[in-house]
Amino acid sequence: MSGTRADGASPEGMHTAPAGDAPADVPWQKLDRRTVLVAVTLMGGIAFSGGVPAFVALAVPFGVVRALAWVLGGAALLLLGTAGLEYLRWRHTRYRIGPERAELHTGLLLVKRRSLRRERIRTVDLTAHPLLRVLGLVKVRIGTGEHSAAGADSILQITPVTRREGDRLRRELLDHAVREDAEETDGRLATLDPRWIRYAPLSFAAPLLGLGAGGALMQGSEWFGLQVEVIQWVGDLFDGVTVLWMVLTLAVVLLIAGAVGALGLFVEMWWGYRLDREPGGTLRVQRGLFTSRSISIEERRLRGVEVLEPLGIRLSGAARLDAVATGLAETETDQKTDRKTLLPPAPKELAETVAARVLREPVSPTSAVRLRGHPVAARGRRLRWALGSVLGVVASLLLLGVLLTQVLVWVAVAAVVVLLPVAALLAVDAYRSLGHGLTGKYLVVRSGSMRRATVALRRDGVIGFTVKQSVFQRRAGLVTVTATTAAGVGAYSAYDVGQSEGLEFAGEAVPGLLGPFLERDPDGTP
Amino acid sequence: MTVSGTGAGTGTVRLRPPQNRFDRRVVPWWRVQWLLLVLPPVLVLVLLGVLIEPARFWLFLPAALIAVPGLLAALLLPGWWYRVHRWEVTESAVYIHTGYFWQEWRVAPMSRIQTVDTVRGPLQQAFGLATVVVTTGSAKGAVKIEGLDHEVAAELAEQLTEITGATPGDAT
Structure with a gap:
């Protein structure tokens, strides 16, 4: 592979051992000394939870005293080792925020010296799990938000430091943004309304948590060799009841468990939630009951917003608000966490209001836009997909039923009766969700039924277009137009839009980008 | 606030094809790639079929099912792609x-x-x-x-x- 770099942009942020610009007057700083205490406590927890079963297992053959000696001895070794290693890590870790760079030196055997150019730093997030909070410490995560192959390398993690030091780092590092527009700090944009908790059980997390609880119960009982007993116990409870009732009751129980779990999760995640605009143009989300999180998004990284309405939440008239910003999801794991969420599920009007305030627009583009629907052919495609997926399930059930047991045939029949209307409804709903439009500085696309997403993307944030057309789409005169961007998930699509309309939409959204490649058939024949 | 253009009944809009074709040598390159994809499983199946007599039919059948469309594709598709890419x-x-x-x-x-x-x-x-x-x-x-x-x-x-x-x- 012979490579040439187009510009210094993407690899520049990362440097090892800066040569030129190291005025040595900025002193190095160390992590908080109590990191040893934290590590030992955490390891103690692990040692305890591992040691108890080990003690039980050893006590039977060796007797209580010897088992205790073994386990305690092992635990003591483990803890001493942890303390020693953590102490060495503390000794050999230092950082400093110079005028040009933020630097972090770590490592004992393999010394890592990393530095980020300060003007490239985009996010400084503070998190603290309960133990850190008790000690008044935080973990600081400094990111540049670049889509480089280096990936995780463009992140500095400084953990732990005191909360005050964390705040100082955050303020100092994000302060390089222009300070002249200090009058634009309109402070608080949103705070938690406890009533929002009613949307938590409606999210998809609830049934998943329920299933997870059921699975954990079975797994846990298996570890203790009690799985058969548990199954028997449940069977006894439902003695003399039909299988259908049993299944339904169990499902309800799991759903309730899941709903309770979702409520708990919501409280943990969103307790004390507030969204502020800080001087220098930074949006800051603070939240969390046990683990406190502080997430900062620079406004100049913001390319738009996404209004998300998962089915249950949409039916109750609520919506969630996410930021579409560059440099938020640097690695795979980051995409799973919700650092981009600006507002938890809340009444839709509020979500729109907050969106407008976040974008500094009088009205949120997601509600100001007149979305144009997509051709009916798109509905046909969705109905056919729905039919196809139901038929796939039914066919495999039938096949197994014929080969194995009659019961599955009846299940297949039931599946047709239940799934077909549901799938058809979802398909029609998905078609109704489709839409695209332009308003002011923004391009807006909407799609999805189970998870309806309305994205308002700044037109100047679009950095390319991809147009796709399958054979089936060609026959129906449809295309999928995708705007690529450096922000968010990288691409946002208008699915199954009419060919001419979709291409003109793209051409108009960003003049001069797709336009030069468009041509028009005067007679209108495709 | 502007609303997306309607096309105003001026006929179909389409993307014009880009000007340059790929190098002519992509056709054999694509073809070899296809063959590298298709041939190994076919050869393994055929070899097994030759060695294991009782299962011969059940080994030759999938070999043929992979080989025939695969070879046809290797023969026809690259030329076709060349014209559109x-x-x-x-x-x-x-x-x-x-x-x-x-x-x-x-x-x-x-x-x-x-x-x-x-x-x-x-x-x-x-x-x-x-x-x-x-x-x-x-x-x-x-x-x-x-x-x-x-x-x-x-x-x-x-x-x-x-x-x-x-x-x-x-x-x-």
């Missing part, structure tokens, strides 16, 4: 059209290009070909021109690098 570099953008059953047009504006790389796999080297990969700030916006003559590719990469090197900012 096109690329173009204008003053303002890199533009490419690929695929037949799943067509795809990609546009990356010059001002947003971050890196330009040329890549040559071992097979490509054998055919004297190279791939030019143009990435933008988007994780999903890369434009790959696969199958250029390697000298053309190097020149193109050079030229793109020069144009985009002058662009200020981090192109996001």
